[in-house]
Amino acid sequence: MTAIDGESAVSAGSPEPAGPALATPLPLRGHIAPSRVLFGPHETNLARRRDISDRHVAYYARRAAGGAGVIVTETASVTADDWPYERAPLAADCGPGWAALAEAVRPYGTVVLAGLGHAGGQGSSAYSQAVLWAPSPVADAASRELPAELEQDGIDAIVAGFAAGASLAVEAGLAGVEIDAGPLALLRQFHSGLTNHRGDGYADRLRLTREVLTAVRAAIGQEKVLALRLSCDELAPWAGVTPEHAAEQVDALAGLGLLDLLVVVRGGPYSTAAYRPTAHTAPTFNRDLCAAIRAAAAGRVAVALQGSVVDADDAEAALADGVADLVEMTRAQIADPELVTKVRAGAAERVRPCLLCNQACRVRDNRNPIVSCVGEPRSGHETEDAPVDGTDPRPRAVLVVGGGPAGLEAARVLASRGHTVTLAEAGEQLGGTLRTSAVGPGRERLARLVDWLEAECARLGVTVELGRTVTAAELDTAEAAGQAVILATGSVAADRDYPATADAFAPQVVDALSLLAAGPDLLVAGPVVVHDPVGGPVAVGIAEWLAAAGREVALVAPDQVAGTLLSLTGDLAPANTRLAQAGVRRELRALVREIGDGHVVLEDVWTGARREIPCAALVDCGHRLPDEALYLARPGTPRAGDCVAPRTALEAVLEGRRRALELARRAPARVSPLAGAGTGGAR
Template sequence: MSTVAQPDLAVLSSPWTLGPLHLSNRVVMGSMHTGLEVRDDGGAAMAAFYRERAAGGVACIVTGGIAVSDEARGGPDFAVFGADGADERFRVAVDAVHDEGGTVLAQLFHAGRYALVQGVTDRHGRPQRAVAPSALPWAAARGVVPEELTGDEVRSTIEDFAAAARSARDIGFDGVEIMASEGYLVNQFQSPLTNHREDEWGGTPERRRRFAVEVVRAVRAAVPDLAVTIRLSGADLMPGSTTDDEVDALVRDLLPLGLDGVSVGIGWHESRTPTVQASVPHGAWVSYAERIARVVRTSDHPDVRVIASNRMTDLRDGETVLRDGLVDAVALARPFLADPDIVARSLGGRFDLVNTCIGCNQACLDRSIVGAPVSCLVNPRAARELAFPARPTRRALRVDVVGGGPAGLAAAVDAARRGHTVTLWEADASLGGQFALAAAIPGKEDYAATVRAAVAELADRGATVHLGRRAAVADLAGSDAVLLALGVVPRPLDVPGADLPHVVSYEQALREGVPAGTVAIVGGGGIGVDTAAFLVESPDEVVRAAEFAERWDVDVARDVLGDVPQRLPAADRVTRPGPEVTVLRRAGKIGQGIGITSRWVAVGRLRDAGVHLVAGVRAYLRIEPGTLWILDEAGVERAVPADHVVVCAGQERAPGAEETGPDGLVANLRAAGVPVAVVGGARDASGVDAVRATSEALEAVRRLAP
């Protein structure tokens, strides 16, 4: 989102009220499912996670979804009040937030037809059933058709929401948020796509809205003394679903029922419009919250709070949103995984220290969908605070980190934060490694912010950074702990003609650009897809925001778009028509290896641009000036236009971390008695993964320098 320069965060840092709650700033930590809710540790891990964010300055936290019944769970890693010790775990977490002066709302959740129930049992050992307004499955349901709720079951489900609210009050929560967004049960009742009933709960827009109305009515009656909010989708982004007018009508129906706030989300999980991926413009969805805010302000209940959310990562953007007084607060979720101190750092004017969410989804959303432990690529401590506490070390050690890519930076920052004496060695002239390259990709500019934050924090903590210098054994001999994070280098292509001057690695292409003309990209994994995007998409974020609005027919906020006709190119590089680019892959799908929530968007953008996507290549035969010859899927020799060839055929370990040999740092350091660990691509370049690299770096530096 384009940010108007602000002298401070005057509005965002101002106090406000949310029903009975008096809050010190207008930042809400939005709901995130982490799986910590069901961990059998008495609530310690969940408490550590929320405590750190409350201590970091956020005034109000919303928990991950808490199922209102067994059949409301989205999967086996969803908690239910009253089951399996959940209440005590949440009590410990709530106390931790209160200890830090924060407030916390319990999100009351029912997955409806989104429940993944295959092989899942309830607390009594019975198979969990999926239920919905109508017996209509969704694409990811793995063949499970939900059961249609009977009229009595609908009323019982409404009481489940009220009972869960009472449990939240008894546990000590400050309020509740009703999850009625993103295609879950309450949202399913509203939509003609998922509600085909003809009884009192469906058949007309008014009757489809009734379930949400009765849930809010029951919850408010159950907890008259708590804050009660609802999270709605400003738009479902599903053809044929609830219209904007119907959403606005629902808001008008709900306002007289005693709501304290409306949090505005966007889209359904099955929508084919991107909503949370890195390519979605920052702040793109603010206009939907503003629309609902106008409904509220012109109603008989204008003081109900409206909270905007989705794709905001910088609190200066939040200040811009709040400045005209239409919206009351902003909710951020994944940015609190990336940096639990985002509020304190921003309010203190240290935006350079904020470890920005890069929108990759790799360790958060992609994992939560399959029930895996949630964390964060750029902050591998996220949701692991109990295992890796932030407390200072008892004995300061000399820690040397060799390699200034994402893994090396993660290790160096963690060691420096805990009081160790850190020296970082980087052979390149600048830090960042693969992240510095990624930042050149349209839509991935935020990758540079992780590097910026690490550089700023290392400087603040007195670390020594050597640039343009390859560390030798003599440099490291006196160290107490050495971590080798040398990263990867592009794998060369072993094909006749690969030494021609018009054949370059992806690293050279991203650093120097590619001259005009046709381009063949050898390798269609994540790096090949990114390189194609680099070649065909505008480097100007505002231009891309306008293209996004047009492509997906959505109302991107005016502050994001700016004055598009007056924009000039943001970078001096060639942007070519998509048909001039061909991406080739041997085995697997184009984009294989990109996360499940992002691959379809990244590959779809190339298709929209007209890029040729060729999978199933049997062999790369030879490269000639202007042509790459391949053996295609049918075994036919084929000429691919290629004034330039960019090689994205994988990576191999950067030299220097060999176990043996005269240049092997590992062998020589071990011979000298220096504790050493190798992490990330330097340890194993096969299927190199930045999530694995940063996690390994954290684990290794804690092991070597506790």
């Protein structure tokens, strides 16, 4: 199928070609989306200021080339005083970027919609230094900031802002717009009894949305697509929008005859993390909700399923079962921009998996990180980094030492470029720390990236040698034979010295990864203390895992809340809820200082006060150390991942790729000692 300016020679009444349902076209008000996969709006931090930048254009164009049927750009604020995060686009500044994007996706026929919204009382005054505006003066559950109640002139300005933004988008060549009434949106705040306490005409909770949709349709005309992202369950049934309320709202809004597409989402002021949760929430969690809303829409509008739709089989099933007309697979296409192309070619097994970890793709925080992906670090960096695929003119023999994610990615990239690669792993399985850590509720999915890397290495002809411990002498032999080397030897447990007050019944001390590898039976009977000086996901996962195995567990952390770094993935509040529900006792603002007869001694990090808690086994979840024995024997050898400094899978995959591309580009030669530890270079 060929498409020009979003229109196709295929008519809306033409039969769809045989093949995967995901890859079949979808008519949308005279436009034909080339597939039924939507790439939804999300924060990216790709703006240069408050625009749609060249980085946005390259990011979206890559997904269009990979087969996305509908793309909704990052939601742009419709008034200048709405500035919810530092690099949030402003519709008035987005015209040139939207125009560049329309031109970039032209060859692919993708239907591109401009995301338009207003954050209302869930925004931020940090950047605008202006009051927040909302339906009623109800403080936000997260920021605790109290907004002012919108008056009629403010409401009129917002309606006008939606219309002006929509007009600008279609003048730029986009196929239409999506209006945001999702978990962080002002329109949803008007819909909800949680935040709309008005006594005037806007006590009719759909009134503002009707005014916005009417104004936007008038601005874009009858030939352009108008979509609505609608929160259909705020997960606060005492006063919020429930699925039953949402069905009534959809019936009313669809009856206006203005809408072409409805994206069904969930979440509200008390449940924003429920919008794009981690793997602790099962994929396609909105299936039943979407099916009910689609029934309420009664064929008057196309309906999209959103909610951790990351696996092609699940997406196909949702379409086949009539749950939705299309599926939003946003994080899945961050992980693999070619998802639809691979499914269309019958190679769904080659789709790089989304781990639902939110580690690199959730970027709405004050560090302003660029959107990316643990498994595909080029995502978000399309303007800076060249594609990995290609064939090098001077193929080489390469030895990669270590079969964790860094070594596997290095081997995969080199083999894909025509090099002859041998991967030596001292253990009996590939995957390193990532596979070992893929244990317990919500963490099993981590192993999918390892499985994918292993399968790709096999497909590309990498020779894998398990149980092979490489020596420094072998490195010398390899170099003498012209074989290049990359070290990815991983990490080792740190030697923790917990002073013992007595030895008779001192607690068993176990390293976290040793426990994960061996299982709960490694621990002696009795209470378990999980010591988490890092504040990351490993200790929380181990505590949940042990509690599920029936153990009495206490989690000791130096912070005011357990797993403090989980705030970056949106899992902080859910994780603490799960710990409480599992019966894990949280010993906060403390560190383990001593071990004694059947107990450990905790020290308050603020006051220095000490106390004892019972302990038969202590699980140490502190930082590990690099396994650098080979590197110290052969300084200057390129290295990647935990053998440089133990961090996360994101850094391991990124550095494995960088070392591979650096090696592929240079002539055979020794490199400087700094080459293995640098942070720059291609992704």
